[in-house]
Amino acid sequence: MLDGIKIEDHLRSGPTTLGPMLGTECHHQAVCEGCQRPISDRFLMRVNESSWHEECLQCAACQQPLTTSCYFRDRKLYCKHDYQQ
Numbered sequence: 001m002l003d004g005i006k007i008e009d010h011l012r013s014g015p016t017t018l019g020p021m022l023g024t025e026c027h028h029q030a031v032c033e034g035c036q037r038p039i040s041d042r043f044l045m046r047v048n049e050s051s052w053h054e055e056c057l058q059c060a061a062c063q064q065p066l067t068t069s070c071y072f073r074d075r076k077l078y079c080k081h082d083y084q085q
Helices: 018-022
Strands: 006-009 044-046 050-052 071-073 074-078
Touching: none
Parallel strands: none
Antiparallel strands: 006 044, 044 050, 071 074
């Protein structure tokens, strides 16, 4: 089971992050593991070091959203029910 779904806030503000926003550090825009498009949303989902649009993070079998936990097999994500099948 992958228990580490994490939501990250992409809207950064304040003096501690001003340098990266101005280009003193180069940050690449996250690309969604599900659809391969750049993530420009304020929030993204992180699973196993991969970034996902919230709507792209879903079970490979039933297409239900994966919001709190997920299971990984054969490079696909599953809900608990479908993983146990």
